[in-house]
Amino acid sequence: MAAVTAGSADGAELVVRAARLVTPEGVRPASVRVAAGRVAAIEPLDAPADGARELDAGQAYVLPGLIDSHVHFRTPGLTAKEDWAHGSRAAVVGGVTTVMDMPNTVPPSLSAEALAAKAELVAGTSLVDYRFHLGADPDRPELLAELDPRVAGSAKVFMAGHHTAPTVMRDAGQLEKAFLAAADGGVQLVLHAEDSAVFDLLDSWRGEPGEYTAYERARPRSGGIVAVSKVIELVRRHGTRAHILHLSSAEEADLATAARAAGLPVTFEVTGHHLSFTDLDTRRYGARTRLSPSIRGQADQDRLWEALSAGEPATVGSDHAPHTVEEKTRGPVASPPGLPGVQELAVAVWTGSRRRWPEEDPDTAVRRLVRYLAEGPARLFGLPGKGRVEVGADADLVFFAPDDPWMLSADQVRSKCGWSAYEGWTFTGRVLRTIRAGSTVWDAGTGEFGSPDGRLLGSAVDR
Structure with missing residues (x-):
C-alpha cells in the first residue's frame, strides 16, 4: 500500500x-x-x-475519535449533577473526543455572550474538544437570522417542557418565526420534538402520573408524532434544516425518513438508551429510565435498529443528562427525566448491534458505528477535521x-x-x-x- x-x-x-x-x-x-x-x-x-x-x-x-453531538455537561449553574471535568472523563472513557453541549443550563445559553461566558468556564477543564448549541429564545426567535456561524451553527428548540427545559416554544407563532429566522441565517435547528399541547391536554384529563409505569402513558408517542408532523410542515414551508433529537417511536422514524426521501432537509438522531431499553425495563429500574421522550415498546426499539441498518438516521447520540441520586429517587412527578450516557454510548450500541446481528461481519458493524458516531455528526454540524481518519x-x-x-x-x-x-x-x-x-x-x-x-x-x- x-x-x-x-x-x-x-x-x-x-x-x-x-x-x-x-x-x-x-x-x-x-x-x-x-x-x-x-x-x-x-x-x-x-x-x-x-x-x-x-x-x-x-x-x-x-477508530476516528467519536463525536457525541448531544450532551448536557450542566455548566453553568447545574454542576451538582455534572461538571465539565467529570463529563469529559466519562466521554474519553467511552472513546468520545468531541462533544456538542446543550443550552439548558442556569442561566440558559441564549446569546453569543452567554456562550462566551460558558466557554470561559470550560477552558482548562476539558479532556475533549467541544462546541455549543445555542438555545433558541422564544422571546427573540428572530435572532437566529443573525447568528454568527463562528459562535454557533446550530440552535436547540424545545417544543415541550420538563424539569431542565426553561425555554419552551409553546406558541405556534414563535415556532414559525424560529424556523423562518433559522432558514434566513442558515442555522441548523436541533429539536426536542414533542408537543406541549398534547401533554397538557392529557394532564388536564388524567392528572399527572402517580407511578413510574404510568409515565409513558402520560407522555405518549402521540406527542412526538404530532410534533414531528409540525416540524416537517414548517420545513416544507421555509426550507429550514431540522434535526430531530432522541426520536423514540416507529411512527416518528417513518415520518422523518419519508420527509428525507421527499427531498426535505430533515434528519434525526437515535439515542443509545432508546436502542438499549424498553418500557419493560422501566418496571425494573423506575426513575433511572425515566426519560423525555419516554422509553417505548419493543416494536419501537426494533424499528430504530432497523433504521440504523438502513442508514436512515444522521447521528446516534447519548443525550447525556445526569441527575443526582437524590433527584432520581423522588416520586414520579418530581423526579427529573434523564440519565448519564456518554461513557456507555459506543459500547452499548456496539453490544446491541452484535447481539442483534451476530452473523454480521465485524468490519461492517464497526463501519456502521463510525458512520453514526463520527462521520455523521461531523458532516451534519460542520466540524472541520473531525470524524474521519485521513x-x-x-x-x-x-x-x-x-x-x-x-x-x-x-x-x-x-x-x-x-x-x-x-x-x-x-x-x-x-x-x-x-x-x-x-x-x-x-x-x-x-x-x-x-x-x-x-x-x-x-x-x-x-x-
Missing part, C-alpha cells in the same frame, strides 16, 4: 500501528503518522518510525477491542452523578485507549487521564 501524505511527514511525534484501521474507504492495516496534533500520513503497517514514538493497537480496531484531520483516535466482555459497576462510572442505568450490564467491546490531537487522554491499562486542554471548536468557515 502506498503512503498517503500531506506534504512532508518529517517531524512526526507519533506513529500508531493499526492492524485494523477504520477509514472512510474501509478497514485496512496501516500506520498513522501524527505531527502537530494532526494526521500527517497514512502509511504501510510496517513503515519505519523514523524516530517517532510508536503505539501498537494490536488487533484492536483504530490526512489533514485531527489526530483523534480510539483503540477499540471488539470482543472484550466486561461488566459495568458503579465504581467505574466517571460522571459526577455516580450512577448508571447500565450498571450490571455485560458489554461486548471495550475502549482501550483514547487519543485526542495526538495525545493520550485515556489509557484503560493504567487508568490514567491526559491533560484537560480540549479546544472550543470553530466552524468550517474558520478553516
Whole structure:
C-alpha cells in the first residue's frame, strides 16, 4: 500500500500501528503518522518510525475519535449533577473526543455572550474538544437570522417542557418565526420534538402520573408524532434544516425518513438508551429510565435498529443528562427525566448491534458505528477535521477491542452523578485507549487521564 501524505511527514511525534484501521474507504492495516496534533500520513503497517514514538493497537480496531453531538455537561449553574471535568472523563472513557453541549443550563445559553461566558468556564477543564448549541429564545426567535456561524451553527428548540427545559416554544407563532429566522441565517435547528399541547391536554384529563409505569402513558408517542408532523410542515414551508433529537417511536422514524426521501432537509438522531431499553425495563429500574421522550415498546426499539441498518438516521447520540441520586429517587412527578450516557454510548450500541446481528461481519458493524458516531455528526454540524481518519484531520483516535466482555459497576462510572442505568450490564467491546490531537487522554491499562486542554471548536468557515 502506498503512503498517503500531506506534504512532508518529517517531524512526526507519533506513529500508531493499526492492524485494523477504520477509514472512510474501509478497514485496512496501516500506520498513522501524527505531527502537530494532526494526521500527517497514512502509511504501510510496517513503515519505519523514523524516530517517532510508536503505539501498537494490536488487533484492536483504530477508530476516528467519536463525536457525541448531544450532551448536557450542566455548566453553568447545574454542576451538582455534572461538571465539565467529570463529563469529559466519562466521554474519553467511552472513546468520545468531541462533544456538542446543550443550552439548558442556569442561566440558559441564549446569546453569543452567554456562550462566551460558558466557554470561559470550560477552558482548562476539558479532556475533549467541544462546541455549543445555542438555545433558541422564544422571546427573540428572530435572532437566529443573525447568528454568527463562528459562535454557533446550530440552535436547540424545545417544543415541550420538563424539569431542565426553561425555554419552551409553546406558541405556534414563535415556532414559525424560529424556523423562518433559522432558514434566513442558515442555522441548523436541533429539536426536542414533542408537543406541549398534547401533554397538557392529557394532564388536564388524567392528572399527572402517580407511578413510574404510568409515565409513558402520560407522555405518549402521540406527542412526538404530532410534533414531528409540525416540524416537517414548517420545513416544507421555509426550507429550514431540522434535526430531530432522541426520536423514540416507529411512527416518528417513518415520518422523518419519508420527509428525507421527499427531498426535505430533515434528519434525526437515535439515542443509545432508546436502542438499549424498553418500557419493560422501566418496571425494573423506575426513575433511572425515566426519560423525555419516554422509553417505548419493543416494536419501537426494533424499528430504530432497523433504521440504523438502513442508514436512515444522521447521528446516534447519548443525550447525556445526569441527575443526582437524590433527584432520581423522588416520586414520579418530581423526579427529573434523564440519565448519564456518554461513557456507555459506543459500547452499548456496539453490544446491541452484535447481539442483534451476530452473523454480521465485524468490519461492517464497526463501519456502521463510525458512520453514526463520527462521520455523521461531523458532516451534519460542520466540524472541520473531525470524524474521519485521513490526512489533514485531527489526530483523534480510539483503540477499540471488539470482543472484550466486561461488566459495568458503579465504581467505574466517571460522571459526577455516580450512577448508571447500565450498571450490571455485560458489554461486548471495550475502549482501550483514547487519543485526542495526538495525545493520550485515556489509557484503560493504567487508568490514567491526559491533560484537560480540549479546544472550543470553530466552524468550517474558520478553516
